[in-house]
Amino acid sequence: MKAAKRVLFAGLFHETNTFVEGVTPLEAFAVARGAGLLECTGDSSPMGGALAAAREFGWEVVPAIDMRAMPSGMVSDLTFEVFWEAFRGAALEGLAAGVDAVFLVLHGAMVTESHRDVEGELLARIRALPGLGQVPVFGVFDLHANFTQRMAENSNCLVAYRCNPHTDARASAVRAVGLLERALLTGEVPQTVWCHPPVLWPPTGTGTADEPMRALLAHARALEAQQPEFWCVNVVGGFSFADTAEAGVSFTVCTSGPREGASEALSLLGQLAWENRERGNVCEAPAAQVLREALEYPSGGLTVVAEPSDNIGGGAPGDGTGLLRAFLALEVPNAAVAIADSAAVGQVHDWVQKRGGVGVGNGSSGGLVVSIGGKGSSLDEGPVELAVQVVSISDGRFELADKQSHLASVCGDHFEMGRCAVVRCKNLTVLLTSRPTPPMDVAQWTSQGLNPADFSYLGVKAAVAHRGAYEPIAKRMLWAYTPGPCTSLLSSLGFRHVRRPVFPLDLEF
Ligand SMILES: [Zn+2]
Incomplete structure (x- = not known):
């Protein structure tokens, strides 16, 4: 042989x-x-x-x-x-x-x-x-x-x-x-x-x-x-x-x-x-404009709003508050967003621990105010202070629902979001994770007892990679501009090493 x-x-x-x-x-x-x-x-x-x-x-x-x-x-x-x-x-x-x-x-x-x-x-x-x-x-x-x-x-x-x-x-x-x-x-x-x-x-x-x-x-x-x-x-x-x-x-x-x-x-x-260079240079309208138009014509199902500037799969911190702020300002109904913020998670876990678990999931806020997001990038406006009710807490480990997904290409069969907390403020549900978790698998939500298809509006921090997980359950997919380090507006980033001229940074070749 x-x-x-x-x-x-x-x-x-x-x-x-x-x-x-x-x-x-x-x-x-x-x-x-x-x-x-x-x-x-x-x-x-x-x-x-x-x-x-x-x-x-x-x-x-x-x-x-x-x-x-x-x-x-x-x-x-x-x-x-x-x-x-x-x-x-x-x-x-x-x-x-x-x-x-x-x-x-x-x-x-x-x-x-x-x-x-x-x-x-x-x-x-x-x-x-x-x-x-x-x-x-x-x-x-x-x-x-x-x-x-x-x-x-x-x-x-x-x-x-x-x-x-x-x-x-x-x-x-x-x-x-x-x-x-x-x-x-x-x-x-x-x-x-x-x-x-x-x-x-x-x-x-x-x-x-x-x-x-x-x-x-x-x-x-x-x-x-x-x-x-x-x-x-x-x-x-x-x-x-x-x-x-x-x-x-x-x-x-x-x-x-x-x-x-x-x-x-x-x-x-x-x-x-x-x-086809212009066709690949895809930029978004501002979040408030995108949401206002969406609210005028509700889809009657789930509308997924992507925020590419805070694209976790592109290396962004996943704690940007741009879309969160727009959801709150426009009082978008039955909305949800995931934010990576280990400090905020710690605040919620400490609060729950001090009360021996009392107050979780029963709708009482008990005066808990959490400082959410806005800590990872100087391009962001900064943290949002929210008075919240605690829906649940967890260790944040989940098994991928789709093992052929983009996420599986990185991590295999399981993902660790780190300690998590689900909190609610009026119309808005926020999943707080300790680690940035790219929105590429719905088990991120289902593992926390939430079905993403039950929301009317879901904010995700991605550019393209969320489509595999969310297109099958969404009625409508939208993209919105917010400030952040993964902005689609490339000319706003300070390139120093890329060869020039290059589209879309230069007009003359
Ligand atoms: Zn890739």
Whole structure:
């Protein structure tokens, strides 16, 4: 029998918002080293899917390290160096018995204090390791990556998700493993060719159900069907809240044919993105205006109002008060919103504890005034003081209702919101969480005894990723402008590193 193929596995996953204040420390990352990495085999995450597929192909997995964290501000240098030391150690040990390939689970938009292109730096370091200079380097990455020339040069075939919301993160990882199996069986190894039109789109413009992403993805699928030497054609929406030289929309072709053919296909995709640049630059009307119009024409069911400027999935703190204030000012009926505020949660838990649980759920307020939100970003107006009734408190752990969701691509099967409290003030229900919880799974609410479909208006802190969870239960989906670090109005952010000129920051090219 032929010896099993030995594949070195590692994961490094962080979407870095360089416009969010503060440095993300090592402690923010879930770290699985060596054999610990194998524990997620088969779960809903991309790594879980990739490991399950590797097992089916009979590979011998050489596990290095997996590090993941929710999107947030600039990552500490220590975090990346801890990753690299563990990777290097596992690689050198693994190389003693031979390594046939490397498989990586990446985000693609990670920034540290010293490296604005972390994935490019990582891939270059891998290539420079004696013994890994020639082996196939494959992997999977997020559609919101800021792909770079360095990433293209130092990898063979990195496969992007094709859906936003990312319902296909795990499936994309499995697809990438399948392509590596093809390389291992045939000995044929593709190269990556990259193109980069001067276009930045806010996350609101990167939904794959809408133009221009829909047409770009269709074009990529057609190219794959027409050109058998193209192993995969990736449409990369980019992450406009990472201020890096190569931030923005890009495309890659992983090909075993000549570079020229790939370059030609890429220039067509780049042209298409450029021609549709305005359509991807999706900005919202102010919250008060959006709500006033919605109240004039009630939908007779749930209206979901997204607040992209406080997009938790984009690294925002999730404690912005813009939409909360608009709900209160307009006395929006039967409304709800989730706010990440561990201090407010602490206030409620202390109050409940002091009273031995009396007063929870019975509608009495007992004079509890909570200072809600407005602490995480200097762009916000600040906390809102609300006299509230306590509906419930909990430990905030929930099992995902949808394990193919965008959220599952990050966390697997469970999510920890940290200690939670549900409070009510007149028409408004507020779910207070200790950790920012991206609104990508309805179990965030049902785990607290609330059915989101029972509300008339629900505020969510997202741009696109909430659609998978809420479109099936909503009568109407709206988007509203509020101040915050994930604003769709890119020209209002202070870019310093992105290449210029770039749309929509510049008018002349
Ligand atoms: Zn993404």
